[in-house]
Amino acid sequence: MNFKFCYFKFPDSESLNATICPNNIEDNKGDLIASYLVDNGGASLESHIKYLKECSTYLENSLTCEADISSNSYGADICSNKVKICFLYNEDEEVEVDRLELKEIMDAWILFLEKEPVEGYEETINIV
Numbered sequence: 001m002n003f004k005f006c007y008f009k010f011p012d013s014e015s016l017n018a019t020i021c022p023n024n025i026e027d028n029k030g031d032l033i034a035s036y037l038v039d040n041g042g043a044s045l046e047s048h049i050k051y052l053k054e055c056s057t058y059l060e061n062s063l064t065c066e067a068d069i070s071s072n073s074y075g076a077d078i079c080s081n082k083v084k085i086c087f088l089y090n091e092d093e094e095v096e097v098d099r100l101e102l103k104e105i106m107d108a109w110i111l112f113l114e115k116e117p118v119e120g121y122e123e124t125i126n127i128v
Contacts (some may be wrong), residue, residue, distance in 0.1 A: 001022065001029070001030050001033070001101075001105075001126070001127045002022070002023035002030075002124060002125070002126050002127075003020050003021070003022050003023065003030065003033075003034060003105060003108075003124070003125050003127075004020070004021040004022075004023055004122055004123070004124050005018065005019075005020055005108070005109065005112040005122065005123045005124075005125070006018075006019060006021060006121070006122040006123075007019070007117050007118070007119060007120075007121060009119075016117040016118075016119055018038075018112065018113055018117065019034075019038055020034035020037055020038055020109065021034070022034045023124070028093060028095065029095040029097065032074070032085050032086070032087065032093070032095050033085060033095070033097060033102065033105065035073075035074060035087070036071055036074040036076055036085050037052070037105065037106060037109050039071040039072050039073050039074050040071075040072070041071060041072025041073070042072070045113065048113070049110055049113050049114060051071075052106055052109065052110050052113075053110060054069075055069040055076075055106060056103055056106050056107055056110065058078060059078065059083070059099050059100070059102060059103035059106065060103055064078060065078070065079075065080055066078060066079060066080075069083070070088075073087065073088055073089070074086065074087055074088060075087075075088050075091065078099060081098065081099055081100075082096045082097065082098060082099060083096070083097050083098075083099050083102050084096050085097065101127050104125075104127055105125060105127060108123070108125045
């Protein structure tokens with residue numbers, strides 16, 4: 001899976017907004033993962049980063065066999081070595097991702113969010 005981290009501006013705004021664009025989408029797996037990570041529920045950037053770091057800790061801890069790391073609009077449940085992610089308003093579309101792969105993507109996203117936004121700046125992460 002490939003993900004591109006980048007910034008965009010709304011037409012009537014000068015501020016930059018971070019987003020994730022999945023590349024090479026064969027199904028909706030990358031889209032659901034990206035949407036889950038971007039979903040801040042209206043929280044501040046600092047609060048969202050803190051939340052993502054807490055989720056990353058759950059993903060890293062091998063003693064955590066089950067945990068709910070859902071966001072505002074996306075369900076995310078750790079089930080052993082997998083994480084099941086779905087859009088809460090359409091739970092029929094669910095994907096499973098390896099928990100360490102999700103942690104790798106999440107940690108890269110956190111590092112991207114912690115940097116000073118620069119228009120046109122992009123990062124790409126490839127998870128094999």
